[in-house]
Amino acid sequence: MSKPRIYMVAAEPSGDLLAKEVVQKIRLDSPEAHISGIGGRELKSVGIDSPVDVSPLSILGFFEGIKAYGDVVRLADEAAAEIIKDTPDVVVLVDSWGFMLRVAQRVRAQAPDIRLVKLVGPQVWATRSGRAKTLASTVDHLLCIHDLEVPFYEPFGLKTTVIGNPAISRHVEGNGQRFREANGIPGDRQLVLVLPGSRPSEIKRVAPALVNAAQHLKRDNPELSLVFMPAENVSKYFKSSYSDVGDWALISDDAESRYDAMAAADLALACSGTVTTELAMQDTPMIVAYRTGWITWALARGLLYKKTHISLLNIVSDDQEIIPEFVQTRQKPELIASLAQQWLRDPKLLASQLARQRVALEKMKEGERDASEIAASVILEEAHLRRS
Missing domain, CATH: 3.40.50.2000 (Glycogen Phosphorylase B;)
Structure with missing residues (x-):
């Protein structure tokens, strides 16, 4: 069987860091995996050069997002085109709800056989719970942070895996x-x-x-x-x-x-x-x-x-x-x-x-395994599922 092909997408610094950590775990578990991606300096630090500049997406708030809507749509189009050109088995969409939803919808419409994994879901437990139904109709698997998120997705049949809080998993004792x-x-x-x-x-x-x-x-x-x-x-x-x-x-x-x-x-x-x-x-x-x-x-x-x-x-x-x-x-x-x-x-x-x-x-705190380790194993499973 040929090597699994994985595509990471991260639009903001926190997501870029998490994406890098997951890439490092994937390479430990599956050194032969082909990994491409769109992101920033963290992904670049592990050898993944982004073909799309996503820096305009460092925005905050609903109204600010509306003002940047043109950039969001343009970059989603560019990202989807690059993903489809790379022919991955699985695309991992990290955080950044609005942008990643648009990317997922475009990939799903143009290449429905590619598996889509959302890494960190929207905070449906705090606001706009209807997003759970939207996400369930768009991606194949959600990697979420807290147990309290799972019940929001169960009615819509979205496969979910709780990975825990990445900030806790990456804890390094400061000096x-x-x-x-x-x-x-x-x-x-x-x-x-x-x-x-x-x-x-x-x-x-x-x-x-x-x-x-x-x-x-x-x-x-x-x-x-x-x-x-x-x-x-x-x-x-x-x-x-x-x-x-x-x-x-x-x-x-x-x-x-x-x-x-x-x-x-x-x-x-x-x-x-x-x-x-x-x-x-x-x-x-x-x-x-x-x-x-x-x-x-x-x-x-x-x-x-x-x-x-x-x-x-x-x-x-x-x-x-x-x-x-x-x-x-x-x-x-x-x-x-x-x-x-x-x-x-x-x-x-x-x-x-x-x-x-x-x-x-x-x-x-949830469990003993690192969040990025759990995420990596699920992503590889999704890649193998698509190839099989």
Whole structure:
């Protein structure tokens, strides 16, 4: 039998990283597999050059997505054409719901014999549960993160496999002492890590509040060390937008020291997202901020979103605020800074926050196998199923 042919598609940095991890596991299990793909620097780092530039898809929110609709359709057309030309056995569509749905629909229409696997499903448990039916009619297999997702797809007969949370599976213990020594930060000095986002829209809407809150903290305690770590793909944008931050804080875009920085921090101020799970894994107390466009927010709160909170650690904790959230109108620098000051002045409050985070994190853990390992085995099974 000829070697299995697999095609990975990832449109955003988090999906690109997960795609790379799955590729590495596939190569361990099936070294003869032919793997092509569309993605970014993570897939490129494992030898997969993207024939399509998907960088325009770093968007956020419903209204922003409408404005970028032309790009989404054009890139979906280009992606489908490249996939069909490659003649894969299975296509793996990683995260990015709207774009991946369009790619899947185009491939299904033009090459119905290709198996389609969705890696990470839309959050149907939180908003727009009707997407479960849409996905079930489009792909052959869903690799989802949580057990709570499965019942949404069962009525429509979509095969699902729970892989667990990739952020937990990829956990690497950070070395806080190493980060402090490398950056000249004494071990007894308090350090606040600011994670302002991974998308241009987050740098525009969330970062201002976090920057101003950090300034409040620095004025309150000049001895405080502040470290900003924007995601690598938006680092230049952050530095150009907040050119004065480097005068009173360290700006680091060293992705290799990301977990070390988290482990070194006494407290983190973070844009809501996957990073909250990563911080919890490094046992770092955190405060979360988030703001999106008002049309997006109005639609979400009025029609779509079913939960009170937005952070996954809060949602798995029966939708209780384990992690403090400062969202939309509450995303005010003075509110964020005030809570941070209370915590930094009282070790008991920091310890209490850590204890709550640990309980929430335990609720997110599922099984002993890595998420990428489970995903790789399912993808290879789907490839062999198509070939047989």
